[in-house]
Amino acid sequence: MHPATEKLVSDLKGKNFTxxxxxxxxxxxxxxxxxxxxxxxxxxxxxxxxxxxLVFVGGLHVEPAxxxxxxxxxxxxxxxxxxxxxxxxxxxIPTISDIYQGANWHERETRDFFGVTFTGHPNPxxxxxxxxxxxxxxxxxxxxxxxxxxxxxxxxxxxQPETDEKADKD
Amino acid sequence: METAQxxxxxxxxxxxxxxYYLNMGPQHPSTHGVLxxxxxxxxxxxxxxxxxxxxxxxxxxxxxEHKNWMAFMPxxxxxxxxAALPYNHGFVSLFERLCGIEVPERxxxxxxxxxxxxxLVSHHLWLGAFLLDLxxxxxxxxxxxxxxxxxxxxxxxTGSRLTYCYFRVGGVCKDIDDKFVTRTREFIKYQRERFDVxxxxxxxxxxxxxxxxxxxxxxxxxxxxxxxxxxxxxxxxINYDVRKNEPYSVYPRFxxxxxxxxxxxxxxxxxxxxxxxxxxxxxxxxxxxxxxAGPFLGKVxxxxxxPVGDSSxxxxxxxxxxxxxxxxxxxxxPYRLKxxxxxxxxxxxxxxxxxxxxxxxxxxxxxxxxxVIPEIDR
Amino acid sequence: MPPELLRMxxxxxxxxxxxxLNAMVLGYMERKVSAHIQRxxxxxxVGPHGVLxxxxxxxxxxxxxxxxxxxxxxxxxRLAPLLSFAPCVLPFVVIPFSRKLQIVSMDVSLxxxxxxxxxxxxxxxxxxxASNNKYxxxxxxxxxxxxxxxxxxxxxxxxxxxxxxxxxxxxGIIAAQKYYWFILVQPLAFIIYFISGLAETNRxxxxxxxxxxxxxxxxxxxxxxxxxxxxxLAEYANMFTVCSIATILFLGGWKGIxxxxxxxxxxxxxxxxxxxxxxxxxxxxxxxxxxxxxxLMSFCWKYLIPFALANLLITAVVVKLI
Numbered sequence: 110m111h112p113a114t115e116k117l118v119s120d121l122k123g124k125n126f127t128x129x130x131x132x133x134x135x136x137x138x139x140x141x142x143x144x145x146x147x148x149x150x151x152x153x154x155x156x157x158x159x160x161x162x163l164v165f166v167g168g169l170h171v172e173p174a175x176x177x178x179x180x181x182x183x184x185x186x187x188x189x190x191x192x193x194x195x196x197x198x199x200x201x202i203p204t205i206s207d208i209y210q211g212a213n214w215h216e217r218e219t220r221d222f223f224g225v226t227f228t229g230h231p232n233p234x235x236x237x238x239x240x241x242x243x244x245x246x247x248x249x250x251x252x253x254x255x256x257x258x259x260x261x262x263x264x265x266x267x268x269q270p271e272t273d274e275k276a277d278k279d
Numbered sequence: 280m281e282t283a284q285x286x287x288x289x290x291x292x293x294x295x296x297x298x299y300y301l302n303m304g305p306q307h308p309s310t311h312g313v314l315x316x317x318x319x320x321x322x323x324x325x326x327x328x329x330x331x332x333x334x335x336x337x338x339x340x341x342x343x344e345h346k347n348w349m350a351f352m353p354x355x356x357x358x359x360x361x362a363a364l365p366y367n368h369g370f371v372s373l374f375e376r377l378c379g380i381e382v383p384e385r386x387x388x389x390x391x392x393x394x395x396x397x398x399l400v401s402h403h404l405w406l407g408a409f410l411l412d413l414x415x416x417x418x419x420x421x422x423x424x425x426x427x428x429x430x431x432x433x434x435x436x437t438g439s440r441l442t443y444c445y446f447r448v449g450g451v452c453k454d455i456d457d458k459f460v461t462r463t464r465e466f467i468k469y470q471r472e473r474f475d476v477x478x479x480x481x482x483x484x485x486x487x488x489x490x491x492x493x494x495x496x497x498x499x500x501x502x503x504x505x506x507x508x509x510x511x512x513x514x515x516x517i518n519y520d521v522r523k524n525e526p527y528s529v530y531p532r533f534x535x536x537x538x539x540x541x542x543x544x545x546x547x548x549x550x551x552x553x554x555x556x557x558x559x560x561x562x563x564x565x566x567x568x569x570x571x572a573g574p575f576l577g578k579v580x581x582x583x584x585x586p587v588g589d590s591s592x593x594x595x596x597x598x599x600x601x602x603x604x605x606x607x608x609x610x611x612x613p614y615r616l617k618x619x620x621x622x623x624x625x626x627x628x629x630x631x632x633x634x635x636x637x638x639x640x641x642x643x644x645x646x647x648x649x650x651v652i653p654e655i656d657r
Numbered sequence: 658m659p660p661e662l663l664r665m666x667x668x669x670x671x672x673x674x675x676x677x678l679n680a681m682v683l684g685y686m687e688r689k690v691s692a693h694i695q696r697x698x699x700x701x702x703v704g705p706h707g708v709l710x711x712x713x714x715x716x717x718x719x720x721x722x723x724x725x726x727x728x729x730x731x732x733x734x735r736l737a738p739l740l741s742f743a744p745c746v747l748p749f750v751v752i753p754f755s756r757k758l759q760i761v762s763m764d765v766s767l768x769x770x771x772x773x774x775x776x777x778x779x780x781x782x783x784x785x786x787a788s789n790n791k792y793x794x795x796x797x798x799x800x801x802x803x804x805x806x807x808x809x810x811x812x813x814x815x816x817x818x819x820x821x822x823x824x825x826x827x828x829g830i831i832a833a834q835k836y837y838w839f840i841l842v843q844p845l846a847f848i849i850y851f852i853s854g855l856a857e858t859n860r861x862x863x864x865x866x867x868x869x870x871x872x873x874x875x876x877x878x879x880x881x882x883x884x885x886x887x888x889x890l891a892e893y894a895n896m897f898t899v900c901s902i903a904t905i906l907f908l909g910g911w912k913g914i915x916x917x918x919x920x921x922x923x924x925x926x927x928x929x930x931x932x933x934x935x936x937x938x939x940x941x942x943x944x945x946x947x948x949x950x951x952x953l954m955s956f957c958w959k960y961l962i963p964f965a966l967a968n969l970l971i972t973a974v975v976v977k978l979i
Binding site: 134135136137138157160162163164165167169170178180182184185186187189191209210211213214215222235236237238239247248256260261262263264 | 332333336338340341344373376377502503504505506507508512517518519524525586587588589590591592593600602604606607608614615617619623624627628631656657
């Protein structure tokens with residue numbers, strides 16, 4: 110492990126954030142962590158101090174509450190951190206756009222697509238969607254499609270189905 | 280004008296008494312597509328540029344939740360129309376990693392060669408358009424001559440010139456032939472000579488240098504806070520390239536450099552991209568030398584069964600880091616596909632970058648960011 | 658009808674048709690030269706090598722609707738193209754095309770020409786103001802500031818020639834270049850004059866008033882049809898005027914090696930020299946990027962004006978000593 114990554118893990122541990130290591134070869138990122146909404150800003154601040162940049166902020170509509178997914182990475186070593194934060198009862202989550210200015214647009218986009226409110230956001234207006242479509246929330250699932258958060262956690266399917274000879278003719 | 284909604288509160292500063300608003304776009308020659316920038320200005324100085332997005336929004340992420348990988352494949356080529364193959368690359372690699380599909384070596388080489396050709400084409404387009412922003416009309420036609428040559432080569436094997444859908448899970452859809460190899464080699468030779476032309480026409484020009492030096496400076500700290508990647512970050516001296524940092528495909532086998540800038544101004548970004556073109560040529564040259572024989576498409580199950588859970592795949596697109604983040608609930612249709620596009624973060628820097636600079640400099644700075652608006656709007 | 662009146666009517670018709678013809682030739686030349694600079698064939702469709710294209714373009718522009726934007730000052734909006742076009746015709750009245758071909762020979766021809774070309778700024782000011790468009794207004798700001806600034810080095814560089822010849826008459830200046838062209842003794846003045854001329858006519862790399870990538874089309878953004886084409890004609894007429902002054906003052910005017918063309922020799926040489934300079938202007942436009950506004954201004958005030966003044970001073974001293 111890269112020394113800076115080790116430092117990151119131990120520093121975060123000191124602040125009571127436990128990163129769970131993932132298999133990069135399978136999942137394309139190194140650490141994952143679930144957090145409560147009230148600790149999000151503290152975590153983001155820690156990562157900024159460790160010179161991690163924000164890759165994206167995205168939403169995920171699951172039961173029981175919408176999750177906001179953050180991915181952070183480093184410029185000088187392979188180290189990706191995925192952070193999941195569930196929104197509270199009012200569909201709200203604190204903003205990190207004052208810590209990571211790049212989050213500003215990502216949060217506005219997530220607000221467009223999922224209707225998540227980012228409390229403290231300096232400019233909460235639609236970014237991608239038109240202002241009249243503010244109630245559209247296109248990425249929300251219908252009840253039939255909605256899944257439990259726990260049902261979407263990583264499970265490795267060990268056995269792939271047999272290779273089909275005709276597959277490449279499709 | 281919806282100033283209140285865009286949070287452009289009147290400045291209390293008495294100096295900014297004469298401010299007014301100027302709408303740049305969505306139909307403006309230098310916004311390259313349908314970007315609108317609402318400028319709060321004082322004379323020719325910009326106080327606050329606020330991009331207004333969404334004119335080209337197609338909701339690819341929603342479409343991904345309704346299609347299997349094969350049906351979504353063409354969508355990946357329609358985000359960044361100037362360099363679609365890296366988008367193909369990231370998407371198929373995500374599935375291959377998830378489902379544990381072996382890709383024949385030849386296919387990976389073909390992917391690298393075509394992706395790098397595509398990056399070259401994208402930089403050609405940027406070079407011409409950037410100079411057009413600066414008011415030089417001729418370079419774009421010179422770069423388009425070169426661009427056409429690559430597009431002709433790519434058209435022969437991929438079947439399209441712009442919105443490619445060439446890669447498949449497990450390989451590529453058509454093998455390259457000797458004609459492709461010879462034409463590409465000829466092109467590499469030709470392109471190397473063309474750099475002299477670019478340098479004579481553009482790089483050495485005193486007016487050009489005066490226009491770009493020190494304009495639109497992005498510091499390392501700023502880049503970090505905004506998540507800027509690609510040539511824009513490298514122009515600021517950040518040694519970050521997904522091809523080196525998190526190597527994918529067969530990139531580790533090639534010897535190439537990551538050009539870096541120092542000051543983070545428009546000139547540095549220009550030089551970085553120009554040097555990247557040369558590095559792309561180097562990669563293609565080596566890949567052609569090493570090109571192994573063998574199948575171009577591996578054995579792939581007819582219906583992919585993805586494991587449950589989330590995974591991520593990052594590639595270096597022409598404009599920076601492209602990340603596909605997929606949450607799968609099993610089956611062959613993603614539960615959620617988040618696409619992180621490089622231009623999005625690169626453009627989000629504009630409100631800070633454009634504060635207090637001249638309108639002409641804003642045009643320069645925007646041109647040097649190399650924006651593709653449909654990619655941002657998705 | 659008195660012969661003098663008849664002469665004036667014929668002259669007026671000739672001058673106006675020359676302005677149109679010049680715009681056509683220059684328009685064709687610009688598009689062909691730019692095409693070849695950019696390695697493409699350019700106009701090819703209408704007539705052999707597209708020579709008739711500009712006629713078709715002219716017809717198209719005449720047929721187009723003149724859209725007057727809402728909220729504009731309609732009177733001024735319509736007046737501006739005429740204000741731009743009318744004064745740019747007048748310099749042709751005093752330009753000596755050859756020893757004999759000069760409609761009116763004035764003692765103050767040079768001052769007359771400079772006065773007339775300056776009016777163009779007013780037209781641009783009116784056009785930008787009346788359009789009620791921020792981009793137009795921008796173009797106007799830039800254009801007025803630019804034209805006012807660059808007139809100074811332009812006049813200073815011409816003054817050094819005036820000091821040498823002690824006359825404002827164009828024929829007199831040509832006659833003074835009996836043995837050598839003034840470009841040989843005043844190369845700096847020529848360069849300063851030519852750069853200022855580029856700026857005065859809003860040509861690249863000083864085409865800020867109509868900077869396409871910044872201001873869409875600058876002061877004539879809102880103009881269509883004949884409104885636009887009058888600006889277009891005026892621009893080309895002004896280019897011709899600037900180049901003909903350069904030819905007369907620095908390149909010996911209509912003088913040249915005798916050709917077996919009788920009285921036409923002068924016209925041929927004059928036109929060759931003027932169009933040669935115009936070619937340089939077009940060449941520069943399709944080669945260089947545009948300068949920034951503050952660079953444009955500092956170039957004028959920090960370099961051109963001091964050099965022009967120094968040149969004038971040296972000329973005055975030398976003339977006095979000789």
